[in-house]
Amino acid sequence: MLHHLKHYLGYNEFRPGQQEVVEALLQGKDVLALLPTGMGKSLCYQLTGKMMQRTVLIISPLLSLMQDQVEQMKKMGIKRVIALNSFLTRMEKQQALQQLSQYEFIFTSPEMLQQGDVKERLTQLNIGLITIDEAHCISQWGYDFRPDYLRLGKWLKSQKNIPILALSATATYEVMDDIKKVLHMTSPFVYLHNMDRKELHFSRKWFNTTDEKVRWIKEHVMQTMGPGIIYTPSRRKTEEIARLLQDVHIQAAAYHAGLESHDRQLIQAQFIANELEWIVATSAFGMGVHKPNIRQVIHETMSPSLAHYMQEAGRAARDGQDAVATLLCAPGDDEIIRFLALDDLPTKNMVTDFYAGRQLELSETQLRVLTYWYSEWSYDEAIQKLKELITQKMTAIRxxxxxxxxxxxxxxxxxxHFGQSKQVEELCCSLCSDAVDNLIKVRKWMPLPQQMKLNWQERLDKLLN
Known part of the structure; x- marks a missing residue:
């Protein structure tokens, strides 16, 4: 195994869990693997595909994540890789489908997989492994409900004798059971890596008002070391906090789903290249971002679920060095969390009107969910499903x-919460030790490139001589 690892991917040793997962897949077993963020989940399907000498299909939830994974593999020297997604023009898609047998690794989205021409072409290939990335999206109780992930089950059922690899960083036992059921996994090998990382420390701080939180963020960032991410639930708040930091000469940018795609890509690239020290973001930021030296993750408000929170906090300390995840709290946060958790769920009236064919103003998620329910269930079943979802969301809020x-x-x-036990005894959190907050007290940030210190007019003048 080590010989193949070195030969195909250039690594000298496995990280925990990787070898066990690859060995199970090579034996033809289905595998459900929970590996923390930054633990090299992608190596599991890369090495398996290389050793099988057969095509690997990877179903991924985000276009940006898909593109990033393709670029990372090409940099590693794996050239026969393609992303089959909506970024392609009609002509590019047709050309890609015609040449699909030439590729070792094919990335696509669950939505693209519902298209007839794509499904037909994939059945003609010699596929040796199907990988479901971010598999928690499958679960009806998961924190990123995607109906097209649930439709995967029907297609996978027709793909006989092809092992399935389901990958995620965080999932409760309930979500894992749902993943196995929807994907029709047969006696899968399950690998659960301990989520408790000794280098990631937790801190919690209470304030009287939200304004106090924002003032604390400004002072804290001025005094402590980055790079870091500040998560806040509001697009408006991302802009506000980013401007406050920029006013005190901190290289920061706001990131949210309301920005144009190329703007989001530029901000992400600048952050990875150390041209930005801080990103102030909604939950839209982080998935697939390969930046090992993030020293801080600050939550201005708690995430709507602990799965969300651990996914976001886990983006720090991937280099194995100490980092701190700080949670800021204030009266009224409970209502914000409740709103975030339930906002995209349809109401009972929406379900009634949708089934009756009446016109409605719906969010994108509400429309996706209702369309799926309508195609699968009767009205009474949909109402029952809504009640179950609300119950699960309220459990997550508690x-x-x-x-x-x-x-x-x-x-x-x-x-x-994830059915695991605490392993680390020292400096685990601020409730157990005041020393946690001392881990990041000294501001150490490399000087930015000289051109980044100039304003835009000066930079243009310099470029144009």
């Missing part, structure tokens, strides 16, 4: 409140 108000160890609570 779990976040436990972290907000606990007097016990944050790490113990977080790990127990």
């Amino acid at each position: 779990a976040t409140q436990d972290v907000l108000y606990t007097d016990e160890c944050m790490r113990v609570l977080l790990m127990s």
